[in-house]
Amino acid sequence: MKIAILGAGNLGLSIGKGLIMNNAYTSLYLTRRNTEDIQDYEDYSKVKVLSDNLEAVKNSDILIFAVQPTQLAGILEEIKDELSEKHVLISTVTGFKIPRMEKILEAEHFIIRAMPNTAIAVSKSMTCICSNEKGKKRIAIAEAIFNRLGTSIIIPENKMQAATVICASGVAFWMRLIRATTQGAVQLGFDAKDAQELSMQTCLGAASLLIESGRHPEEEIDKVTTPRGCTIEGLNEMEHNGLSSSLIKGIQASFKKINNISEN
Ligand SMILES: NC(=O)C1=CN([C@@H]2O[C@H](COP(=O)(O)OP(=O)(O)OC[C@H]3O[C@@H](n4cnc5c(N)ncnc54)[C@H](O)[C@@H]3O)[C@@H](O)[C@H]2O)C=CC1
Ligand SMILES: O=C(O)[C@@H]1CCC=N1
Numbered sequence: 001m002k003i004a005i006l007g008a009g010n011l012g013l014s015i016g017k018g019l020i021m022n023n024a025y026t027s028l029y030l031t032r033r034n035t036e037d038i039q040d041y042e043d044y045s046k047v048k049v050l051s052d053n054l055e056a057v058k059n060s061d062i063l064i065f066a067v068q069p070t071q072l073a074g075i076l077e078e079i080k081d082e083l084s085e086k087h088v089l090i091s092t093v094t095g096f097k098i099p100r101m102e103k104i105l106e107a108e109h110f111i112i113r114a115m116p117n118t119a120i121a122v123s124k125s126m127t128c129i130c131s132n133e134k135g136k137k138r139i140a141i142a143e144a145i146f147n148r149l150g151t152s153i154i155i156p157e158n159k160m161q162a163a164t165v166i167c168a169s170g171v172a173f174w175m176r177l178i179r180a181t182t183q184g185a186v187q188l189g190f191d192a193k194d195a196q197e198l199s200m201q202t203c204l205g206a207a208s209l210l211i212e213s214g215r216h217p218e219e220e221i222d223k224v225t226t227p228r229g230c231t232i233e234g235l236n237e238m239e240h241n242g243l244s245s246s247l248i249k250g251i252q253a254s255f256k257k258i259n260n261i262s263e264n
Contacts, residue, residue, distance in 0.1 A: 001141070004029035004060035005202050006037055006053055006075055012066030012094055014121035018149040020044050022123060027058035053180040054081055058084045062141065065091040068097045069191035069261075072096050076104045080165035083109055084238060090145075095261060098132045098157055106258075114146060117168045126170075128205040173250065178203055 003019065005012045008030040016147075019025050020041075028047045030038060035049050042049050050056060057063060057079045067075060072078055072093045083089075088110045091101065098111050105111075112135045116127040127146040131139045139154060146152040155163055178199050185195035225232040 001025050001062055001145070002027045002060045003062045003064065004056035005064045005066055005231070006031050006056060006079075007067030007071065008032045008049075009040075009066065009068075009116065011116070011120075012064070013038065013093070014118055015064060015116065015149070016041065016047075017067065018123050018125070019145075020047065022148045024145065024148050027059065029060055047194070053079055054082055062088050062090065065089065065093055065210065067093060069093050069096050072101075073104055073245045074090045076101060079103050080107070088112065088135075088141055090142055092116060094168075095161065095240070095258060096119050097160075098130075098135075100130065101188060108134050110135045112139060112142045113157065113160060114142055114152075115164050115168055116146060119171060120146075123149050126167045127152040128155050128160065128167060129153070130155055130157040130160060144246045154228045161253060161258045165251055165256055169254050173247070174203070179207075229255070 001024070003025045005016050008016060009032060011208055012030070012032070012258070017153065019028060028044075028045065030041055030047065030049045031051060031053050033051055035051050038049050041047050048056075048059075051130065053075060064080075065072060065075065072091065083105065090100070090112045092114050094115075096113075098113060101111055102109075107170065108133075112129060112131040113233055114127055116125040116130045119125045120127070127150060129139060129142050129146065129152055131142075143152050143154070168203065178196070179201075180237065181199040182192070182195045186192055206220070209215070210217060212221075221235070
């Protein structure tokens, strides 16, 4: 696959790193306005770093857009005359809906929206994908890319905002939980490094248990909570202080915000 990442910033570079680690391209163009800081990427085989979007578009089939929402319209205007039937457009831009892209491009194209998360840098992204009607014919390409970089599911476009909160912002939510349990472990006497290791690996183990068994979290909780034991004591104290409620309220606040910042 000849891939271009237009806007190789935080997320674009994470996608780039994942593609490089997986050797998942025949050529990879990385564009951004100031290329100095990422020039080293040209040390990787078949990677080209440049600021010329048109050159990247001409030499690629899959175009992954990873610019800020305010920058996407400008790039689409810039490249639209270079687009042809060979191109598949994949946008990771938050809140920028497909009909708005179609209106700017003024022609039918294979358009896909993907919402990965930053775990894409270690090939563990949960990525939600949707497409326009025409894009359905190429959505398997996006699935193939993102399944190499983690797991993907196809959803309707009207669930993209919710998916962004749960999966993209979700990385930050889980990080904070890991940090909080690390702080708890330090208070119990572990040094900071060991505390974080215990916290991260326990988190990974808990998620893996559910993924591999297909069981409900409460079933696994029942196995840990000895009657009158320490787990239920801690868990109930957390719930009295609003653990589940505060997470759910936080998710709702994020969702409200994302619906306000996206323009339509
Ligand atoms: N799924 C996720 O976990 C996340 C998604 N996002 C979304 O991804 C998008 C990118 O976010 P970040 O990577 O944090 O932004 P960023 O600001 O780090 O990267 C954007 C890059 O685009 C480049 N750029 C700007 N205009 C350009 C142009 N005309 N041509 C070529 N390159 C251009 C900039 O130089 C910059 O390197 C945003 O829409 C954001 O909402 C952001 C963070 C996390
Ligand atoms: O925080 C944000 O608004 C963006 C969207 C998802 C991750 N970062």
